[in-house]
Each structure stands twice: as C-alpha cells, then as structure tokens.
Amino acid sequence: MTQGRGSGGRARGRAPKPSGRTPKRAASPRRSVSPDPAPAPLAPGVLRLGAVPGATPGRWIDRWNERMPRIALELVPLEADDARRALDERRVDAAIVRRPIDETGLHVIPLYDEVPVVVVSVDSELTVVDELTPDDLAGSVVLVPRDDVLGPLDLPGTVAPSFEPLETTADAIATAATGVGVVVVPMSLARLHHRRDVTYRPLAGGPLSPVAFAWLRDRDGDDVQALVGIIRGRTANSSR
Incomplete structure (x- = not known):
C-alpha cells in the first residue's frame, strides 16, 4: 500500500537528504592585540657616561633627559688611554671610546669612523x-x-x-x-x-679612528641598556 504524501510533496517518515555542503561556522570575534606596555621607569639615580676628547654625545644626552628624567646622566671627560681603566675602576658606567682598546670583558658597539x-x-x-x-x-x-x-x-x-x-x-x-x-x-x-x-x-x-660605545659585561643594567637603546635609535616603547 502506497503511503500518502503530505502537502509538501515529501514522503512521510523519510529524513531529508544531505545537501553535500559543509555548514558555515560562525566567525569568531577578532581579538585585539594590545601594544607592548612601556617599560617601568627606573629608580632615581645617576648614570656616568665617560667620553674621550672629540666625542659629541650631545644629541644622546638630550634624548636621555627627555626619556629618563629620574636618572641624571653625568658626562665624565676621559683621556683616550684612560677609558678602559675608568671602566674597570667603576669611575664610569659606560664610555665613548676610541679603538683599539682592550675589549676583554666588554660589550662594544661600533659608532663611526673618523677621517x-x-x-x-x-x-x-x-x-x-x-x-x-x-x-x-x-x-x-x-x-x-x-x-x-x-x-x-x-x-x-x-x-x-x-x-x-x-x-x-x-x-x-x-x-x-x-x-x-x-x-x-x-x-x-x-x-x-x-x-x-x-x-x-x-x-x-x-x-681612520674608530669610535665605539663600551661598557663592562657585568655592568649590563637596565639603565645602561636604556642608553644603548637611545644610541641605536630605538623609540621610547621599543623592546630591548
């Protein structure tokens, strides 16, 4: 006996045939990416920067004073042949030096070559x-x-x-x-x-006379790294 059909024309009791298409998933909401937070300000203090004759760190000092008002940057004049000794004796925390210099135990960043x-x-x-x-x-x-x-x-x-x-x-x-x-x-x-x-x-x-920025490896504090960032042209919010 033939089963009756409903008004929709579909046989009663039969499951609808799959369409073959994968149903679309609801799009997940986009996650906003927060920028890296600015580094916490360093404790008040003094950073002593040695500089050999002829060095001109003025623009770096200006940027330091803008970004790091809690830490005074003290410029310490050094003779070229006294720069390594000044670092070893902790008279300065970092220095603008002339190469060649004994680089044992130092971090050294080349800056420029003078004619x-x-x-x-x-x-x-x-x-x-x-x-x-x-x-x-x-x-x-x-x-x-x-x-x-x-x-x-x-x-x-x-x-x-x-x-x-x-x-x-x-x-x-x-x-x-x-x-x-x-x-x-x-x-x-x-x-x-x-x-x-x-x-x-x-x-x-x-x-040529190579000029470099140097500091002791065991004096690699956040304040020195802040100055390294300025010398390398990092922005105030750049990570190390």
Missing part, C-alpha cells in the same frame, strides 16, 4: 689644495704628541722632529701654528683644538 686631517699653519703652502695625500707631506716635520690616538703613521718622506714629543695634541697644534711641523689627528680633535692661526685638510688614505 684623519692634517693640521697646519694658515700660512702653510699645503693649504692651496682641498685634500692632501701622504706624498704631499714629503719633507714636512710631523709632530706626534704623547696622547696621539692614531698610532704609527705610514708617511714616507716625512721628517721626525729634532725635539722630544710634545705632551698633548693641543701642544702639538700650537706648535704647528708657528709653522714648525704639521699634526695628523682625527677631524674631531682638529675642531676641538681649533685656533685662528691654524687650519686643516683631509688626509686621503690616512688611518
């Missing part, structure tokens, strides 16, 4: 060109002070002075101003010891 210049009297005939080469210095007396940072210079044909080495770069430049010899220094030192009676010219092919 060498020749400091001469304003009346010197060497001023007629915009850039000098080692050959241009043949016959010149080269003054090398005791605090020299470039090391032995390969300048064939130059003449050693007939007197004892001068104590400081400032002394050597003052002597060059009289016309007695020339001085080869990184450009920042020529600017630091500028006088009206001297000028300088870049020395093509001369030795």
